[in-house]
Amino acid sequence: MALLAIRDLVTQFKSSAGPFNAVNGVTLEVERGEMVGLVGESGCGKSLTLRSIVRVLPRGARIAGGQILYEGNDIAHLSSGNLTRFRGREISMILQDPMSALNPVYTVGAQLMETLRETRGLRGKAARQRAIELLRLVNIPDPERRLESYPHQLSGGLSQRVVIAIALCAQPKVLLADEPTTALDVTVQAQILKLLKDLQKQLQMAVLLVTHDLGLVAQTCSRVAIMYAGRVIEEGTVEQIFESPRHPYTVGLIESIPLVDGPLHTRLPAIPGSPPNMAKPIIGCAFAPRCPLASNECREGTIPLYDVAPQHRVACGKHALVSKHSVIYGVRANAAS
Numbered sequence: 458m459a460l461l462a463i464r465d466l467v468t469q470f471k472s473s474a475g476p477f478n479a480v481n482g483v484t485l486e487v488e489r490g491e492m493v494g495l496v497g498e499s500g501c502g503k504s505l506t507l508r509s510i511v512r513v514l515p516r517g518a519r520i521a522g523g524q525i526l527y528e529g530n531d532i533a534h535l536s537s538g539n540l541t542r543f544r545g546r547e548i549s550m551i552l553q554d555p556m557s558a559l560n561p562v563y564t565v566g567a568q569l570m571e572t573l574r575e576t577r578g579l580r581g582k583a584a585r586q587r588a589i590e591l592l593r594l595v596n597i598p599d600p601e602r603r604l605e606s607y608p609h610q611l612s613g614g615l616s617q618r619v620v621i622a623i624a625l626c627a628q629p630k631v632l633l634a635d636e637p638t639t640a641l642d643v644t645v646q647a648q649i650l651k652l653l654k655d656l657q658k659q660l661q662m663a664v665l666l667v668t669h670d671l672g673l674v675a676q677t678c679s680r681v682a683i684m685y686a687g688r689v690i691e692e693g694t695v696e697q698i699f700e701s702p703r704h705p706y707t708v709g710l711i712e713s714i715p716l717v718d719g720p721l722h723t724r725l726p727a728i729p730g731s732p733p734n735m736a737k738p739i740i741g742c743a744f745a746p747r748c749p750l751a752s753n754e755c756r757e758g759t760i761p762l763y764d765v766a767p768q769h770r771v772a773c774g775k776h777a778l779v780s781k782h783s784v785i786y787g788v789r790a791n792a793a794s
């Protein structure tokens with residue numbers, strides 16, 4: 458049984474024109490101790506999916522369908538009292554901007570010790586000892602001294618390390634990381650990613666890493682789910698996704714990863730057009746308006762997830778026509794000059 462299994466999750470927003478599904482049938486599994494990437498363009502519903510899992514939803518949003526199974530129990534419809542046991546204990550979440558997650562008026566030590574009291578019942582010396590251990594675990598130098606620091610005295614990288622330490626207080630089995638490096642400098646990004654990877658291995662903790670950067674997932678995750686317009690449209694191992702992508706959107710994403718050793722400025726965005734407005738109902742495949750392979754049947758009904766290999770699923774009726782090397786978009790991205 459998967460540690461966390463999300464099935465057909467629908468999360469709805471109220472709007473003046475009526476409700477719309479910003480998460481529109483997400484299906485996704487996370488096994489114990491594994492690191493899974495959840496990738497997609499801005500606005501496709503990544504954050505809302507994570508927020509649905511811990512039910513920290515923005516005003517006007519609600520879970521309107523589907524299941525969120527944690528160790529086999531559906532937590533999507535738990536009362537808020539029962540949910541508290543999961544939120545921040547079994548499942549922790551860290552966000553893009555570490556400063557917004559820290560309270561500016563309390564020291565690092567006070568915030569860690571408060572969380573340790575809430576989640577583990579630790580107080581006094583024991584809490585302080587554990588706080589120091591946690592700072593050490595996230596590679597913060599001179600942890601005793603850092604306990605006395607206030608958030609504004611920390612760099613972005615150190616702040617994110619502190620946020621991660623706070624998220625680890627309860628020894629969660631799942632860490633949800635929502636673009637945890639986007640707000641940081643490039644060199645610091647790599648360090649934080651490495652830290653997450655090390656923690657995942659060392660603590661045998663599952664990590665669901667949300668990012669818009671497929672390249673970053675390739676370096677850290679064992680499996681990837683690709684989201685488009687509120688759905689997971691392809692899911693597989695990193696190898697399957699990079700070596701035999703089956704959704705034209707995935708192929709486009711792979712082609713638009715900048716080459717590390719290539720001339721960055723000679724690349725074209727591989728996928729023409731832009732994602733649909735989620736406030737309007739989507740019929741058929743949401744990607745069809747941008748897809749060079751789309752035909753009439755792509756614009757009807759709901760596209761099912763096809764099993765194309767063990768662990769590899771894709772929501773595309775044309776998946777048999779797609780491979781990494783097919784020239785789907787006419788121009789290969791790297792052919793531009």
Ligand SMILES: Nc1ncnc2c1ncn2[C@@H]1O[C@H](COP(=O)(O)OP(=O)(O)O)[C@@H](O)[C@H]1O
Pocket residue numbers: 470479497498499500501502503504505506515516517735736
């Ligand atoms: N506070 C909000 N009010 C109304 N709609 C929202 C709000 N937040 C998000 N949405 C809608 O939900 C969609 C998904 O948002 P989000 O999960 O934040 O995307 P991502 O994290 O992938 O960038 C957005 O495209 C938007 O349509």
Ligand SMILES: [Mg+2]
Pocket residue numbers: 503504505635
């Ligand atoms: Mg987001």
